[in-house]
Amino acid sequence: MIRVESATVAFAQGGGEDRVVLKGLSLEVPRGQTVSIIGSNGAGKSTLLNAIAGTVPLVSGSIVVDGRDCTRDPEWARAAYLGRVRQNPLAGTAGDMTILDNLALASRKGRRRLRLAVTPSIARDLAGRVAELGMGLENRLRENVSKLSGGQRQALTLLMAVLSRPSVLLLDEHTAALDPANADLVSALTKRFIAEYGLTALIVTHDMKRALDQAGRVVMMHEGRIVADVEGAEKERMGVPDLVDLFRQARGSDYAEDRDLLR
Ligand SMILES: Nc1ncnc2c1ncn2[C@@H]1O[C@H](COP(=O)(O)OP(=O)(O)OP(=O)(O)O)[C@@H](O)[C@H]1O
Numbered sequence: 001m002i003r004v005e006s007a008t009v010a011f012a013q014g015g016g017e018d019r020v021v022l023k024g025l026s027l028e029v030p031r032g033q034t035v036s037i038i039g040s041n042g043a044g045k046s047t048l049l050n051a052i053a054g055t056v057p058l059v060s061g062s063i064v065v066d067g068r069d070c071t072r073d074p075e076w077a078r079a080a081y082l083g084r085v086r087q088n089p090l091a092g093t094a095g096d097m098t099i100l101d102n103l104a105l106a107s108r109k110g111r112r113r114l115r116l117a118v119t120p121s122i123a124r125d126l127a128g129r130v131a132e133l134g135m136g137l138e139n140r141l142r143e144n145v146s147k148l149s150g151g152q153r154q155a156l157t158l159l160m161a162v163l164s165r166p167s168v169l170l171l172d173e174h175t176a177a178l179d180p181a182n183a184d185l186v187s188a189l190t191k192r193f194i195a196e197y198g199l200t201a202l203i204v205t206h207d208m209k210r211a212l213d214q215a216g217r218v219v220m221m222h223e224g225r226i227v228a229d230v231e232g233a234e235k236e237r238m239g240v241p242d243l244v245d246l247f248r249q250a251r252g253s254d255y256a257e258d259r260d261l262l263r
């Protein structure tokens with residue numbers, strides 16, 4: 001589970017007052033729940049994920065993961081119990097290392113002692129997991145990751161993020177840079193890994209249809225706050241127009257403008 005309590009984040013702006021980007025935001029996600037996070041550009045979605053991951057500090061508030069307050073943990077320590085995939089397929093893997101070495105590093109994440117060699121049994125296990133991606137990458141384990149396509153690389157990054165069975169999986173528009181076919185493929189993998197590994201996940205997306213399809217709960221952000229939060233039967237009844245309409249009500253603007261902002 002993850003609990004964000006009254007989180008405030010501010011960034012210095014040249015000269016004037018700090019810009020407050022998260023405004024006392026609170027969000028609790030129970031273990032095993034997937035939440036889609038939507039909202040217009042600049043709403044603070046990435047900042048929320050960055051605050052959870054420890055890449056930006058809170059001015060006030062706290063972050064609790066599986067009952068433990070981790071507000072003061074540095075980013076590297078949080079990497080042991082958080083999995084992350086960002087928009088850029090180049091960001092999550094080391095291009096000049098092989099598929100196998102990238103995976104081996106990811107699977108040791110959070111362990112105190114790094115074993116240096118990839119033993120044959122570890123390699124077999126990792127090859128099996130790569131095969132599950134259905135991309136034939138198990139035959140290319142010794143190739144550098146820089147040789148892969150964006151979709152293959154993002155699928156690998158996703159696998160790396162879930163290998164250590166993180167307490168919380170943070171996905172920030174992780175399919176946005178992919179072509180439609182690869183976006184669908186990585187989305188399907190995401191759903192499968194979350195179900196198989198019983199993960200708690202926060203998924204930021206601008207794709208309203210995916211937001212509804214991939215999660216049992218949808219949280220809408222606007223100007224650093226949560227302005228709508230739907231789950232259960234209410235969420236199941238919703239289609240994309242209902243979601244856009246809800247957003248319009250929550251922030252008070254016209255439908256056409258929202259369509260542009262959200263899509
Ligand atoms: N490191 C930073 N320094 C200064 N300002 C920042 C920083 N990161 C984010 N901001 C500002 O915080 C606000 C929220 O940004 P954020 O990236 O969280 O929005 P977002 O909801 O993820 O938007 P998008 O949908 O465009 O990705 C924006 O005004 C942005 O300019």
Ligand SMILES: [Mg+2]
Pocket residue numbers: 045046047172
């Ligand atoms: Mg963002």
